[in-house]
Amino acid sequence: MEKIKIPTATAKRLPLYYRYLVILNDAGKEKVSSTELSEAVQVDSASIRRDFSYFGALGKRGYGYDVKNLLAFFKKILNQDTLTNVALIGVGNLGHALLNYNFKRTNNIRISCAFDINKAITGKILCGVPVYDMSELKKQITDQQIEIAILTVPSDTAQKTANEMINDGVKGIMNFTPIRLSTPAGIRVQNVDLATELQTLIYFLDSEKENNK
Ligand code: ATP
Numbered sequence: 001m002e003k004i005k006i007p008t009a010t011a012k013r014l015p016l017y018y019r020y021l022v023i024l025n026d027a028g029k030e031k032v033s034s035t036e037l038s039e040a041v042q043v044d045s046a047s048i049r050r051d052f053s054y055f056g057a058l059g060k061r062g063y064g065y066d067v068k069n070l071l072a073f074f075k076k077i078l079n080q081d082t083l084t085n086v087a088l089i090g091v092g093n094l095g096h097a098l099l100n101y102n103f104k105r106t107n108n109i110r111i112s113c114a115f116d117i118n119k120a121i122t123g124k125i126l127c128g129v130p131v132y133d134m135s136e137l138k139k140q141i142t143d144q145q146i147e148i149a150i151l152t153v154p155s156d157t158a159q160k161t162a163n164e165m166i167n168d169g170v171k172g173i174m175n176f177t178p179i180r181l182s183t184p185a186g187i188r189v190q191n192v193d194l195a196t197e198l199q200t201l202i203y204f205l206d207s208e209k210e211n212n213k
Helices: 006-028 035-043 045-053 069-078 093-101 132-144 155-167 194-213
Strands: 064-066 086-087 107-115 129-133 146-150 173-176 188-191
Touching: 006 045, 006 069, 035 064, 045 194, 064 069, 086 093, 086 132, 093 107, 107 132, 129 132, 132 155, 146 155, 155 173, 188 194
Parallel strands: 086 107, 086 146, 107 129, 146 173, 173 188
Antiparallel strands: none
């Protein structure tokens, strides 16, 4: 399939659309309007139309979108037919929780291997996932053709571990540490800082309370 250049904001919304289309399709719905989609995924309908326009004419004016066509299209774009193996580095509390979670709600991503330096857990299988020593990182990610790794090590080793992963062939990092990693060009980092997200939420709730006083 030809690669289409799309804005990051659009790319982030694609899984939302996809998940809702699966629900509609399972419910036997054949058509969906951008207004309906908009209400369900909480994205304004103008943005939805703009997002879809990057992929050419997917719908007709006044008719809405054909659910099956749209679903097949997004399935292809989001690589839903291919299983993506992901590595997890640092099996502490958070790492362990993610291993346990293991993206069971999606059927095309799974954590297939985990790494740690703690000899008490390396060589074991946790939540169905083998935990290897860091010295095996290169071999495993090469053998399993892994390009993406989840980083859940302590902050003080985050950069060093990221460098090691990149050296060994990782191209994308889901960074759960609060550290902003510096990485060479061509490496993609998604930061997931749970504490900051919660603090932002607390800030907004507090300022709403202030405004309502
Ligand atoms: P969390 O932050 O997930 O709650 P925790 O408090 O249980 O974790 P941390 O000290 O943050 O533990 O360490 C997370 C995991 O990362 C531990 O299992 C630790 O052994 C592992 N770890 C520490 N340093 C490295 C490293 N350089 N490479 C790989 N794993 C590491």
